Amino acid sequence: MSDENKKMQMLNELRDLASELKRAPTMNEYIKAYGHTRHFISIMFGGFSPLLQSLGLTPHKAKKIDDSIFEVKDIESHLNKYNQESDIIDPVKVSSNNWCVVSDVHYPFHHEKKLEEFFQRAEKKKYDLWILNGDVRDMYSHAKFPRSHNIFTPREENTLGRKLTEEFWARAKKINPKARLFLTMGNHSVRPMKRIMEEYPEAEDWIAEAMKREFSFDGVTTLFNSRDFILLNEEIAVFHGYKMKLGDHRDQHLMSCITGHTHRPGIVYRRMFNKIIFEANSGFMGNPAAKGLTYTSSKLTEWVNGFLEGDEFGPRFIAL
Numbered sequence: 001m002s003d004e005n006k007k008m009q010m011l012n013e014l015r016d017l018a019s020e021l022k023r024a025p026t027m028n029e030y031i032k033a034y035g036h037t038r039h040f041i042s043i044m045f046g047g048f049s050p051l052l053q054s055l056g057l058t059p060h061k062a063k064k065i066d067d068s069i070f071e072v073k074d075i076e077s078h079l080n081k082y083n084q085e086s087d088i089i090d091p092v093k094v095s096s097n098n099w100c101v102v103s104d105v106h107y108p109f110h111h112e113k114k115l116e117e118f119f120q121r122a123e124k125k126k127y128d129l130w131i132l133n134g135d136v137r138d139m140y141s142h143a144k145f146p147r148s149h150n151i152f153t154p155r156e157e158n159t160l161g162r163k164l165t166e167e168f169w170a171r172a173k174k175i176n177p178k179a180r181l182f183l184t185m186g187n188h189s190v191r192p193m194k195r196i197m198e199e200y201p202e203a204e205d206w207i208a209e210a211m212k213r214e215f216s217f218d219g220v221t222t223l224f225n226s227r228d229f230i231l232l233n234e235e236i237a238v239f240h241g242y243k244m245k246l247g248d249h250r251d252q253h254l255m256s257c258i259t260g261h262t263h264r265p266g267i268v269y270r271r272m273f274n275k276i277i278f279e280a281n282s283g284f285m286g287n288p289a290a291k292g293l294t295y296t297s298s299k300l301t302e303w304v305n306g307f308l309e310g311d312e313f314g315p316r317f318i319a320l
Helices: 003-021 027-034 038-045 048-054 075-081 112-125 154-175 191-199 201-214 248-253
Strands: 092-094 099-102 129-133 180-184 220-223 230-232 236-238 256-259 266-272 275-281 306-311 314-319
Touching: 003 027, 003 038, 003 048, 027 038, 038 048, 092 180, 099 112, 112 154, 112 306, 154 180, 191 201, 248 256, 248 266, 248 275, 266 314, 275 314
Parallel strands: 092 230, 099 129, 129 180, 180 220, 236 256, 256 275
Antiparallel strands: 099 306, 230 236, 266 275, 306 314
16 A cells, blocks of 8 residues: 555545544544554654644643542441442352462463363263363453454454353263352453443443353352452462562452462462462463464463362362
8 A cells, every 4th residue: 555545545444534533533432443553644644643643633631630620529428328338359259179270371372182081081070170270261352462363353252262262161061960160350350340341331331231141150169350369278269360470469458369360370388487378370272373363572471271179288270
C-alpha cells in the first residue's frame, strides 16, 4: 500500500472513531483502536495533532479536576452500603492428602500427548482433589497483541475450547467419581471481560453472565472472580498468580502458595521463624509450538510441561 493510501486509511479510521465517540479521539484511544504506533503516526503525518487537524478536529481536553469530585451527598449511607459483616478474605477451604493441580492448559492450544500422560498417572493415583488453576482456555481471539486471524474464528475457538474442557472434567469424574473438582480463573480466562471494560463497560453485566455460563460445569466448583483463591489444608493458597519470579507470591503473602501463570515450574522454600513456607509453580499443559502460544521472542523458552501433585509430605512437580 502506498503512503498516500495509508494516509487515507488513517483519516478514515480517525473519522469513524470520532463519529463513534462524538468527539475528537485521544492519541491513546486511536492507537488502541487501530494498533498504530506513535512512531508510525509521526512518519505519516508528523504527529497526532497534524492528523487531527487534517480532519478539522479539535483535540479533546479532559475535564479539569476540581473539589467537586469530593462532594458526597450522604457519606453515612455510602459507608453503610459497603460495611462488611464478614472478613473480606473468604477463601474456598478444602482438605486433601492426594491432590493434583494443573494449570495453563490453554485449550485449544493444549499439548495432547502431555495431557494423556497426566491422565495415565491420574488413573494410578486416583486424586481426590483436582484443581485446574487458571488459563484452562487461551482466549486467543480476545487478545490485544498482534495476532493472526487465520487460525480460528472466535466462534470456532470458543466452541472447541468449551468442548475440550468438558472432556477434561468428564475424564476426571470417570477416574474418581468421588473427587472434588475446582476451576480458577487466570489472566487469559478474563480477557473477554477486560476487552468489554475497556471499550464497552455498559455491557459488563451481560458479559459476566456469559462468562459464568462458559466456565460452569456440572460437579465443578468455579471461582469466577480471578482474585479469589483456594485455601488447601488450612495453609496453602492456590491461585493462578500474577508475579513472574518464583517465590514472590510467597514472600508477599507470607504463606505457602501454589501458582501457575509463568509456565515455569519449580518449588522454593524459606524459613519464617519456626515454620517453613514455599511457593510451587505447576508449569503448564499448553503446546509451545501451537500458533496461539508463539508470542515468545524465541522458540527456546523456560516453559515446561507438567503438573503438581501432593500428599502429607507436600508438593511435587511431575515433569512430562
